[in-house]
Amino acid sequence: MKKHFLLVTTLLSLSLGTAHAQxxxxxxxxxxxxxxxxHGKSYEWLRQLTSEVGxxxxxxxxxxxxxxxxxxxxxKQGFDRVFLQEVMVPHWVRGKKEEAFILNNKQKVAxxxxxxxxxxxxxxxxxxxxxxxxxNFQELRALGEDKCKGKIVFFxxxxxxxxxxxxxxxxxxxxxxxxxxxxxxxxxxxxxxxRSLSSTLNDHPHTGSMVYATGVPLIPAAAxxxxxxxxxxxxxxxxxxxxxxxxxxxxxxxxxLSYNVVGEIKGTEKPxxxxxxxxxxxxxxxxxxxxxxxxxxVQSIEVLRLMKNLGIKPRRTVRAVLxxxxxxxxKGGQKYAELAKQNNEKHxxxxxxxxGGFTPRGFGIQGGSANDxxxxxxFKDLLDPYGLxxxxxxxxxxxxxxxxxxxxxLIGFKxxxxxYFEYHHTPIDRFENVNQRELELGAASMASLIxxxxxxx
Amino acid sequence: MKKHFLLVTTLLSLSLGTAHAQxxxxxxxxxxxxxxxxHGKSYEWLRQLTSEVGxxxxxxxxxxxxxxxxxxxxxKQGFDRVFLQEVMVPHWVRGKKEEAFILNNKQKVAxxxxxxxxxxxxxxxxxxxxxxxxxNFQELRALGEDKCKGKIVFFxxxxxxxxxxxxxxxxxxxxxxxxxxxxxxxxxxxxxxxRSLSSTLNDHPHTGSMVYATGVPLIPAAAxxxxxxxxxxxxxxxxxxxxxxxxxxxxxxxxxLSYNVVGEIKGTEKPxxxxxxxxxxxxxxxxxxxxxxxxxxVQSIEVLRLMKNLGIKPRRTVRAVLxxxxxxxxKGGQKYAELAKQNNEKHxxxxxxxxGGFTPRGFGIQGGSANDxxxxxxFKDLLDPYGLxxxxxxxxxxxxxxxxxxxxxLIGFKxxxxxYFEYHHTPIDRFENVNQRELELGAASMASLIxxxxxxx
Numbered sequence: 082m083k084k085h086f087l088l089v090t091t092l093l094s095l096s097l098g099t100a101h102a103q104x105x106x107x108x109x110x111x112x113x114x115x116x117x118x119x120h121g122k123s124y125e126w127l128r129q130l131t132s133e134v135g136x137x138x139x140x141x142x143x144x145x146x147x148x149x150x151x152x153x154x155x156x157k158q159g160f161d162r163v164f165l166q167e168v169m170v171p172h173w174v175r176g177k178k179e180e181a182f183i184l185n186n187k188q189k190v191a192x193x194x195x196x197x198x199x200x201x202x203x204x205x206x207x208x209x210x211x212x213x214x215x216x217n218f219q220e221l222r223a224l225g226e227d228k229c230k231g232k233i234v235f236f237x238x239x240x241x242x243x244x245x246x247x248x249x250x251x252x253x254x255x256x257x258x259x260x261x262x263x264x265x266x267x268x269x270x271x272x273x274x275x276r277s278l279s280s281t282l283n284d285h286p287h288t289g290s291m292v293y294a295t296g297v298p299l300i301p302a303a304a305x306x307x308x309x310x311x312x313x314x315x316x317x318x319x320x321x322x323x324x325x326x327x328x329x330x331x332x333x334x335x336x337x338l339s340y341n342v343v344g345e346i347k348g349t350e351k352p353x354x355x356x357x358x359x360x361x362x363x364x365x366x367x368x369x370x371x372x373x374x375x376x377x378x379v380q381s382i383e384v385l386r387l388m389k390n391l392g393i394k395p396r397r398t399v400r401a402v403l404x405x406x407x408x409x410x411x412k413g414g415q416k417y418a419e420l421a422k423q424n425n426e427k428h429x430x431x432x433x434x435x436x437g438g439f440t441p442r443g444f445g446i447q448g449g450s451a452n453d454x455x456x457x458x459x460f461k462d463l464l465d466p467y468g469l470x471x472x473x474x475x476x477x478x479x480x481x482x483x484x485x486x487x488x489x490x491l492i493g494f495k496x497x498x499x500x501y502f503e504y505h506h507t508p509i510d511r512f513e514n515v516n517q518r519e520l521e522l523g524a525a526s527m528a529s530l531i532x533x534x535x536x537x538x
Numbered sequence: 539m540k541k542h543f544l545l546v547t548t549l550l551s552l553s554l555g556t557a558h559a560q561x562x563x564x565x566x567x568x569x570x571x572x573x574x575x576x577h578g579k580s581y582e583w584l585r586q587l588t589s590e591v592g593x594x595x596x597x598x599x600x601x602x603x604x605x606x607x608x609x610x611x612x613x614k615q616g617f618d619r620v621f622l623q624e625v626m627v628p629h630w631v632r633g634k635k636e637e638a639f640i641l642n643n644k645q646k647v648a649x650x651x652x653x654x655x656x657x658x659x660x661x662x663x664x665x666x667x668x669x670x671x672x673x674n675f676q677e678l679r680a681l682g683e684d685k686c687k688g689k690i691v692f693f694x695x696x697x698x699x700x701x702x703x704x705x706x707x708x709x710x711x712x713x714x715x716x717x718x719x720x721x722x723x724x725x726x727x728x729x730x731x732x733r734s735l736s737s738t739l740n741d742h743p744h745t746g747s748m749v750y751a752t753g754v755p756l757i758p759a760a761a762x763x764x765x766x767x768x769x770x771x772x773x774x775x776x777x778x779x780x781x782x783x784x785x786x787x788x789x790x791x792x793x794x795l796s797y798n799v800v801g802e803i804k805g806t807e808k809p810x811x812x813x814x815x816x817x818x819x820x821x822x823x824x825x826x827x828x829x830x831x832x833x834x835x836v837q838s839i840e841v842l843r844l845m846k847n848l849g850i851k852p853r854r855t856v857r858a859v860l861x862x863x864x865x866x867x868x869k870g871g872q873k874y875a876e877l878a879k880q881n882n883e884k885h886x887x888x889x890x891x892x893x894g895g896f897t898p899r900g901f902g903i904q905g906g907s908a909n910d911x912x913x914x915x916x917f918k919d920l921l922d923p924y925g926l927x928x929x930x931x932x933x934x935x936x937x938x939x940x941x942x943x944x945x946x947x948l949i950g951f952k953x954x955x956x957x958y959f960e961y962h963h964t965p966i967d968r969f970e971n972v973n974q975r976e977l978e979l980g981a982a983s984m985a986s987l988i989x990x991x992x993x994x995x
Contacts, residue, residue, distance in 0.1 A: 118699045188635045242575045245924055245979075281974060321682060440897070440954050442925065467702055468899065468954075470927035497897050497925075497954065499975045522702075 082233030106463055106536070110529045111478075112391055117528075121384060121521040124380040126154060127438075130379065131512040138198075138366040139406040140337040141401035147362050148340045151378065151403050152276060158386055162347070165340040168416040170406040172337045173198055175366055176330030179303065180207065181274075184324040185316050192313070193284050193306040194274065195367065196329040197258060197291040197410045200302040201375050207397065208233065208272045208301065214317050218256070218264045223473025230269030231273035233325050235317075236261045237276045237310050247280050247498040248436065251505075254278055262302035263294040271329065273302045276310035279510075280502035284308050287506040288365050290409040303327055329383035337512045341413045346385055348397040355421075356535060357400045357431040357489075358384045358527055361407035361480055368510040372501060376438030376520055377494075378403050383524035384531060395430065395535045404480035406437065411479055418483035421473035428489040429536050432527055433478025438520040439505075444530060445476015453538075460533045469526055471495055494527055541612040565994070567986045569848055574985075580836040583611065584895075587836065588826035588969040590670055595655075595823040596754055596863040597629025604622075604819050605797045608835065608860050612801035615843055622797040625873040627863040629794045630655055632823055633787030636795075636824060637664065638731075641781040642773050649770070650741050650763040651731065651788040652824065655866045657759040663963065664728045664785030665690065667759065671774050675713070675721045679834060687726030690759040692784050693718045694733045694767050696961065703739050704955040705893065708962075711735055720751040721760035729784065730759045733767035734887060737959035741765050744963040746823050747866040760784055773847075798870045803842055807853040812878075813992060814857045814946075815841045815984055816887040818864030821987040825967040829958060832969075833895030833977055835860045840981035841988060852992045854886065861937035864892065868911040868936055873963070875940035885946040887991050889984055890935025894961075895977040896953035900926050900985060902933015906947035917990045926983055928952055951984055 117123075137143035138405050148165065155163040177321070181194035196202075213229050215221045216238040221229070236257035240250035257275045265273040277287035282332045293299050305313065316323055342362060348354060360377020364370020381401040386393060405413035421428055432444075446454055454474065461472060476493025479487075485491060504510040561737020574580075591607050594600035605622065612620040638651035663680070672678045673695040693714035697707035714732045722730040734744035736910050743763045750756050762770065773780055784828075799819060805811060821827020838858040845852060861868035878885055889901075900921075903911055911931065918929060932944075933950025942948060953976070961967040 114702070242975075243572045245571070247975075367847045423714050468928075471925075491850070499897050500973055503973075516957050516960075518699075518704075522956070 087125070094222055103463070106533065109393065109532060110463055113127065113387055113528045113532070114525045116387055116391055117383070117521045118518070119273060120385065121425050121524065123383040123520055123524050124517040126379040127375050127515060127520065128373065129513055130375045133369050135369045136366045137362065137364050137370060139335070139339060139363045139409060141366065141386050143403065144339055144363055146400065148342055151342040151362060154380060155342065158344065158382070158389065158445050160344045160346055160385055160389065163344045163441065166416055166420060168339055168341060168412050169336045170339045170412045171410045172334040173409060174332060174334060176202070176332060179327065179329040181305065181327035183313055183316055184209070184326055185320055189306055190312070191285045194303050194327055195286040195288045196331045197302045198288055198291070198302060198365065199291050199333070200262070200329065200331055201299045202330050202332060203272070203301045203328050209324055209326045210271055211322055212313065212317060212325045214314055215490055218381055221264055224268065226269045228263065232260070232270055233272040233274060234265035234270040235274050235313060237314055239276060240278060240280055241437065247502045250280065250478040251278055251502055258289050258304065259291055262291055262300050263297045266298045266300045272299060274303050274325070274327065277304045277307050279307045279503065282307045283503070285507040285509055288367055289506050299421040301329055303329055314377060318423050341405050342381065342403040343400055343410040344385055345398050345400040346388055349394045350396040352398050353398055353427060354397040355426055355428045356395070356397050356531055357402050357428060358531060359402035359404055359431070359480060361405070361432045362403040362404050363408055363410055364513040365506050367506065368508045368511065370502050371512045372406065372437035373506065373510055374435045375380065376515060376523065377434035380434050380438070380520065380524040380527060384528045387524065389526045393532055399531060403435040407480050414480035415483045418487065421484065421511055422487060428484055428487055429538060430490050430492060431481035431484050432492040432494060432530065433481045434523060435478055435480070436494065436529065437501040438515045438523055439500060440519045441467070441469055441494070441496050441523050441526040443471025443495045445493040445495055446474055448485055449479035453490060456537060462503065467522070467526060494523065496523055540788045542950055555828070560920070563990065566850065567920055570844055570985045570989070571586065571982045572974050574840070574978045574982040575847055575975070577975045578840065578981065580840040580977055580981050581660040583836040583839065584828065584832050584972060584977065584987055585969055587832045588828050593821065593823045594821050594825050594827060596627040596700055596796060596820045597791070598823065601796055601820055601862065604756060607866045608799040608819060612799065612839060612858070614685060615801070615839070615846065617801045617803055617842055617846065620801045622799055623873055625796055625798060625862055625869050626793045626794045626868045629791040630866060631789060631791060631954060633659070633789060633838055636784065636786040638762065638784035639774055640770055641666070641783055642777055647769070649766040650743045651760050652743040653788045654669055654746055654759045654761060655822065656748050656790070657719070657786065657788055658756045659787050659789060660729065660758045660785050664783055666781050666783045668779055669770065669774060669782045671771055675795055678721055678725060679925035681725065683726045685950045689727055690729040690731060691718070691722035691727040692731050692770060694771055696733060697735055697737055703960045707737065708735055709867055715746050715761065716748055716907050717750055719757050720741055720754045723757045725753045727757060729757050731782070731784065732761050735762050735959065736764045739764045739768065740960070742964040742966055745824055746832055746963050760786060796862045798862050798874055800857055801839065801842055802855050802857040803852060805854040809855050810884060811854040812883055812885045813852070813854050813988055814856055814859050814885060814938065814986060816859035816861055816888070816893045816937060818862070818870070819860040820863050822865055822963050824963065825965045826968045828838060828967050828972050829961050830967055831864065831892045831962065833972060833980065834891035835921065837891050837895070837977065837981040837984060841985040844981065844985045850989055854992055856988060864937050871937035872940045875944065878941065879944060884995060885944055887949060888938035889949040889987065890938045891951040891980060891984065892935050892937070893953050894953065894958040895957065895972045895980055896950070896957060896975050897976045898924070898926055898953050898983040900928030900952045902950040902952055903931055904934035904948040905942055910947060913994060920990065921986065924979070924983060951980065953980055
């Protein structure tokens with residue numbers, strides 16, 4: 082009887098203890114959201130970054146300005162430490178604006194086209210050739226040199242609209258942009274154009290990176306808008322021997338010294354263990370990089386500000402890392418992991434926000450044990466009231482990826498994805514397309530998760 | 539042993555049966571989403587409604603055009619039956635554009651102001667008076683006639699930014715707009731202005747309805763933009779005896795004959811039982827009523843189109859109802875319920891989409907038994923992959939509300955709420971602020987839910 086009584090009281094006190102901890106966590110998370118929704122700073126910081134710094138492709142003056150801006154901003158917050166990490170980054174420049182036309186009989190229709198990042202230029206007089214439309218590499222290979230030699234290969238497989246996650250649709254179409262030029266060159270094409278990776282029909286060509294394979298001729302690669310892709314495809318059906326002209330003036334200059342920008346709050350108990358939250362500071366050159374990835378940068382800084390401001394003292398050191406060169410090289414992400422390894426820094430978790438500043442839906446977890454995942458899933462009840470319903474396997478992030486071999490658990494912040502690929506890598510990825518509350522909720526989501534991770538692991 | 543064997547095989551076949559049904563449901567829902575995301579019509583319909591019809595306040599020419607447009611569109615779809623329901627609706631007109639100024643010493647600062655729907659006009663020369671700023675009715679009553687007589691009462695309690703659901707924040711501030719004029723008149727005020735019910739600081743005044751109480755003087759009531767409210771409040775702190783001037787020219791004309799527009803697909807098994815999906819066809823006069831509630835209308839029609847197009851034959855009759863006069867009277871909703879009762883129509887479920895065309899998050903259920911709710915919650919696994927995580931008590935809708943006494947289970951469609959109150963009742967509630975995929979996902983969500991309700995109840 083006594084034994085039973087003991088067991089009951091022990092269980093009771095344990096469960097009261099848990100209930101008490103849950104209550105405390107719930108109040109802390111509520112405080113984080115209150116602070117962000119009433120006094121959040123990330124929106125104003127994003128306004129500064131997009132308007133005062135603007136486009137900031139790796140190696141550009143804009144990227145240099147962004148580093149100074151970010152370091153200055155972090156220093157003003159009075160965090161425990163702010164520092165730069167040197168990293169050499171590629172320096173690709175677009176040069177003079179591209180030109181492109183469909184030449185159909187006597188008609189000459191201008192087409193919105195942008196060079197893909199990393200591409201070579203066309204000859205000075207441009208390229209004029211017939212067009213072979215294909216939808217995947219298999220189809221291209223089946224056509225072979227016979228049908229493709231001396232022509233421009235046109236990849237026209239759209240993002241699959243049926244995918245609920247537009248990132249899945251993007252993933253399913255991305256090979257055309259990344260490797261299309263190599264595949265086209267292998268069958269003798271002299272140029273490659275790709276339908277923009279966009280979730281809607283519009284007139285904005287989307288740039289993005291491509292990488293030349295070794296041993297394959299370097300042919301110029303460009304993206305045309307989705308509307309132009311539809312038009313070109315239709316025109317080809319009417320006149321298979323129409324010609325396409327494009328001229329681009331891009332070039333790759335020598336690598337440039339640049340920086341990751343890091344701010345940190347020292348851990349009270351385990352200062353040598355780290356939790357990272359980050360986004361990438363570089364953007365494409367066409368726009369001011371609001372959703373990609375200004376939002377991830379300002380949210381990461383806001384996470385630290387929230388902790389400091391609310392007196393949340395993390396047991397581990399929490400770092401906001403603004404990575405350089407996600408778009409065309411990931412040199413910043415690689416350097417960060419290299420230094421972490423070199424300095425024997427134990428990185429428990431790294432969270433990346435690089436999917437836009439939209440309403441938070443959850444987190445994707447990559448790495449760690451089944452037990453780790455189970456523990457993270459116990460946070461569900463605390464995060465549910467804030468719309469964070471999608472917590473599970475998946476996720477990660479390009480910049481934090483290189484930390485995986487160090488045993489770090491990688492977490493991708495998952496905002497709602499419906500609008501992202503309208504803006505992604507286009508001139509309309511602008512501040513006015515970011516919603517203040519949606520952005521702020523993202524910062525609060527990540528701050529809450531870090532609070533829970535730090536406390537429970 | 540035999541008994542056990544029997545039990546086991548029965549359980550097994552039951553569970554296989556359930557698994558089979560779940561599989562079938564899962565495939566049907568996938569088909570609904572595929573169709574909507576690849577061939578959805580609602581976005582093009584919304585473009586027509588907003589650009590070709592435009593603003594459509596009850597009693598206006600626009601509302602008349604909207605009825606014709608909707609009936610015509612429904613008829614073109616070849617549904618089993620399309621009909622109108624006559625209903626008399628209020629006819630309030632704004633008249634000539636309003637004027638307003640803060641008169642602070644010798645400064646005269648123009649202020650964006652709109653009359654509230656239902657308000658009387660000011661005298662022809664406008665109203666000029668000192669301003670008393672308050673934040674709630676209690677504060678106003680404490681000040682009393684002494685401080686308020688002959689003045690303009692200014693309600694300046696913002697929507698609570700801390701609420702995650704902006705609808706909760708709207709609910710918490712709405713009394714000022716709806717009843718502020720009555721409370722102000724009771725303490726002798728000669729006019730009432732209210733801070734716009736907006737989730738951000740901006741220059742768009744938000745209109746909306748107000749209702750005069752009986753036995754209280756009718757004083758003019760208007761909303762000013764949130765930026766103007768901030769400015770006025772600041773100016774009052776510096777100079778409490780500044781004056782405010784406004785002039786509005788609205789009036790209430792005799793009631794007008796208008797219509798609910800209804801389309802239906804006849805039920806195969808129980809044609810006399812009904813499931814309703816609807817939105818409201820009227821809008822405020824300031825804008826083209828895209829999110830409020832063009833989206834709800836086109837989604838409702840799309841639900842029927844999806845069922846017809848995919849060969850989903852409902853057991854009950856499914857109706858798309860475009861209600862007239864949600865904004866300032868709910869006469870259409872009341873008439874619909876009145877006729878349902880009169881015709882002895884058994885309405886099992888009514889779903890309303892009137893929270894904007896944003897990414898779906900779930901459904902709020904109102905009415906029905908605990909068992910009903912439990913049964914609806916069994917749909918969770920089928921709806922989860924589509925981001926419909928928030929299914930539970932709450933919800934309903936203004937137009938379907940009058941069906942409650944008939945025992946109808948009311949369901950409010952819940953899209954993400956973060957952006958809604960930037961557009962709501964303002965000139966920027968426009969087509970270009972609706973995202974195609976977000977809109978279409980809403981139609982698919984409701985079609986899927988109706989499919990499951992019809993099959994399982």
